[in-house]
Amino acid sequence: MMILIVSAVTFALLGFAGGDALTQLQDNPQISAVTIERLRSVYGLDQPLPIRYFRWLSGAVKGDLGESTYFRVPVSGLVWARSISTFLLGTAAFAIALALAVPISLIGVRYKSTTIAAFIDMLILLTASTPRIVLALVTLAISVRLTVSAMNSSSIILFWLAALALSAPLISAFLAQFYGELQRTMREDFIKLARAKGLSESAVILRHAVRPALNPVLTIAGLSLGGVLGGSVIVESVLGRQGLGTLMVSAVRARDLPLVMGIVLFTSTAVWLGNAIGELLQAVNDKRIRDLGL
Amino acid sequence: MNEQLSRDGFTKRRADRVAVFGWLVIGLFALAAVFAGFLAPYDYSAQSRFEPSAPATAIHFSGLTPIIHSRRVEDPLRRTYTEDTSVAFPVGFFVRGYSYKLLGIGETDVHLFGVKSTSGVAPKINLLGTDQLGRDRFSRLLYAVRFSLIVALIGVLVACLVGISIGGVSGYAGRFIDTFLMGVTDAMLALPTLILILGVRAAFPLELPMTRAALLLLLIFALTGWAEMARLTRGLVLSLRKREFVVAAVALGVSQRRVLFRHILPNILPPLRTRAFLMLPTFLLAEVALSYLGVGLQEPEPSLGNMLTAAGDLDQLRSQPFSILAPALVVLLFTLGVRLIGRSDSRKQ
Numbered sequence: 306m307m308i309l310i311v312s313a314v315t316f317a318l319l320g321f322a323g324g325d326a327l328t329q330l331q332d333n334p335q336i337s338a339v340t341i342e343r344l345r346s347v348y349g350l351d352q353p354l355p356i357r358y359f360r361w362l363s364g365a366v367k368g369d370l371g372e373s374t375y376f377r378v379p380v381s382g383l384v385w386a387r388s389i390s391t392f393l394l395g396t397a398a399f400a401i402a403l404a405l406a407v408p409i410s411l412i413g414v415r416y417k418s419t420t421i422a423a424f425i426d427m428l429i430l431l432t433a434s435t436p437r438i439v440l441a442l443v444t445l446a447i448s449v450r451l452t453v454s455a456m457n458s459s460s461i462i463l464f465w466l467a468a469l470a471l472s473a474p475l476i477s478a479f480l481a482q483f484y485g486e487l488q489r490t491m492r493e494d495f496i497k498l499a500r501a502k503g504l505s506e507s508a509v510i511l512r513h514a515v516r517p518a519l520n521p522v523l524t525i526a527g528l529s530l531g532g533v534l535g536g537s538v539i540v541e542s543v544l545g546r547q548g549l550g551t552l553m554v555s556a557v558r559a560r561d562l563p564l565v566m567g568i569v570l571f572t573s574t575a576v577w578l579g580n581a582i583g584e585l586l587q588a589v590n591d592k593r594i595r596d597l598g599l
Numbered sequence: 600m601n602e603q604l605s606r607d608g609f610t611k612r613r614a615d616r617v618a619v620f621g622w623l624v625i626g627l628f629a630l631a632a633v634f635a636g637f638l639a640p641y642d643y644s645a646q647s648r649f650e651p652s653a654p655a656t657a658i659h660f661s662g663l664t665p666i667i668h669s670r671r672v673e674d675p676l677r678r679t680y681t682e683d684t685s686v687a688f689p690v691g692f693f694v695r696g697y698s699y700k701l702l703g704i705g706e707t708d709v710h711l712f713g714v715k716s717t718s719g720v721a722p723k724i725n726l727l728g729t730d731q732l733g734r735d736r737f738s739r740l741l742y743a744v745r746f747s748l749i750v751a752l753i754g755v756l757v758a759c760l761v762g763i764s765i766g767g768v769s770g771y772a773g774r775f776i777d778t779f780l781m782g783v784t785d786a787m788l789a790l791p792t793l794i795l796i797l798g799v800r801a802a803f804p805l806e807l808p809m810t811r812a813a814l815l816l817l818l819i820f821a822l823t824g825w826a827e828m829a830r831l832t833r834g835l836v837l838s839l840r841k842r843e844f845v846v847a848a849v850a851l852g853v854s855q856r857r858v859l860f861r862h863i864l865p866n867i868l869p870p871l872r873t874r875a876f877l878m879l880p881t882f883l884l885a886e887v888a889l890s891y892l893g894v895g896l897q898e899p900e901p902s903l904g905n906m907l908t909a910a911g912d913l914d915q916l917r918s919q920p921f922s923i924l925a926p927a928l929v930v931l932l933f934t935l936g937v938r939l940i941g942r943s944d945s946r947k948q
Contacts, residue, residue: 434938436884438891439927442910446920449913528788535793539888543910553794554892557801565801572791 361566371567375559380567383552388571391541391548395533397468399526402475406522410484414491414510425484433477437536440470441543463544471540475529482525486518493517520587527583531576618943624936632745636699639738640713640724644899645697647723647733652678652912654919655728658690665690667714669722678915690724691715727922730909739901740925746896747903750813751883754820758882759875761821762828767859769829770836781833787826793888796823800894809900816895820882831874835867877941880934887930903930 361371373380409428413421444466490496491514499513500506538550549568556564631638649672658665666687670680694713700706714721723729727736769780799819807815839845840863848862883903889895890904898905906926910916916923 430935430938430942434880434931434934436880436887436930436934438884438887438907439931442907442924442927445910445913446916446924449917450920531791534791538793538797538892542892550794553797554894557797557892557894560801562801565798569794569798572794576791 371563398472406479530579621939758824762825766829766832
């Protein structure tokens with residue numbers, strides 16, 4: 306439903322603005338207006354907008370997103386191939402964010418020192434306010450300095466650096482959520498009970514506090530998927546990685562409408578799927594949600 | 600009583616040194632944007648073809664007066680320069696240069712600083728070096744702050760207008776409209792915004808003149824950025840709807856629109872203002888991203904985004920990383936400043 310609205314709106318906008326991949330051909334003196342019109346009818350661009358949308362949609366349902374007008378290959382294959390690289394990068398970013406946020410929060414709750422709390426506060430602030438584009442550019446500058454070839458996208462170091470740049474806002478979101486939630490959980494009655502049983506503080510945290518505190522993090526993780534996909538456009542462009550983001554940029558530059566539509570559709574579906582998985586994991590993690598029958 | 604309260608608030612704000620730092624940064628940005636012409640020693644589009652991609656001008660001191668030397672290209676391919684140390688040109692304040700409009704009204708040609716010269720020919724002082732066309736990067740950066748900030752500011756205003764209207768209607772109207780509008784809002788919030796922005800951008804011609812490109816960016820921002828505001832407004836409206844003064848106004852037969860705009864809206868304005876302020880960096884970053892990718896504000900007008908495209912020249916990035924990445928630093932400072940203020944704001948509430 307949401308995906309349907311988005312695709313319709315994007316399609317309508319693309320259509321109303323007038324102008325498509327063939328508009329640029331008008332500047333070419335060697336191509337007559339007649340030829341352009343014929344090309345339009347070949348690609349079905351002379352049809353009214355609703356019909357074109359319907360055609361595109363009926364194809365999309367069957368997994369056929371049309372042919373890229375610029376690259377002259379089927380959109381679905383292109384998007385699929387590129388999405389793997391972006392998927393890896395995004396997963397790495399999520400992994401980095403979790404690997405940092407979870408242990409730091411645990412340490413912060415275990416040793417309630419003001420220094421650690423201030424450090425966490427600082428880290429949240431810094432990672433939240435460092436834009437991805439800045440991080441990516443700094444990464445680029447450093448890698449150029451160290452003469453790690455920036456164009457060599459197979460470089461493992463560069464991959465992780467890119468993932469780190471992509472993960473900065475995630476770190477702050479996860480850390481703020483998990484740390485805050487852990488502190489809230491620690492004031493709950495069942496924690497008092499666990500302490501009363503004589504469990505050590507570490508055991509109380511690890512066995513009793515972590516699971517309930519994990520749920521909001523899962524929500525945030527699902528919600529930040531859109532941001533990661535958007536951020537991958539920047540990170541990939543700056544660091545010269547071939548992925549979904551760079552594909553989107555070249556599609557926009559070439560005004561390749563089928564490709565643009567395909568990527569928008571693909572990413573919105575991915576985000577929707579990510580949210581669904583997030584909710585599912587919550588249900589797995591928390592029996593209370595499961596019992597609600599959700 | 601009232602005075603007491605405001606003084607109390609003032610001391611609290613002063614105690615929060617971090618927020619003061621934030622305000623300082625934002626104040627500097629406002630100054631740079633307003634007085635770009637005065638602060639910038641050169642015209643942002645003035646090219647100096649003899650000095651492309653020059654590093655920052657070295658400033659020497661003779662006694663207490665700062666001086667610079669003229670320089671010449673040594674190797675045009677490696678872009679190295681040699682200084683001619685035989686003649687010294689003093690650097691001074693309030694120097695006359697190209698003319699510009701101060702505050703949009705009076706025309707003047709006085710600049711904060713510049714190179715003084717007796718003979719009329721003076722080398723240029725480039726605090727951040729020059730770009731490929733020999734334009735002064737420092738001057739361009741100041742104007743870039745102005746252009747980017749204007750776009751972000753108006754973008755936030757437009758998105759807020761749309762968002763507040765939708766959120767207000769959603770919170771005030773019946774359940775059916777509310778469900779529908781919030782469904783759309785949630786969908787918007789979950790989407791990969793930047794990809795959506797790019798998608799909308801694809802609908803328009805790639806190269807646009809300055810004003811039209813700016814207008815287009817504003818349109819895109821309004822289309823994609825309203826959801827956050829709508830959500831907040833709706834929640835606030837819902838919480839106020841059942842309050843006595845609103846019920847009283849409705850009972851008195853005040854029209855719906857009047858209730859919404861005269862009774863509810865003024866009461867929910869402070870949190871909306873805070874959120875709008877926090878949205879500034881988001882929009883600034885969207886402009887930076889689009890311009891960096893070459894589909895936002897375009898040359899010859901500088902913007903924080905399109906200045907950063909220079910980082911694509913890896914040789915230059917290696918030799919003068921600071922000059923090239925100065926716009927990125929500016930962006931970082933801006934987001935940090937806004938965050939600091941926003942954080943102390945939310946702590947007070």
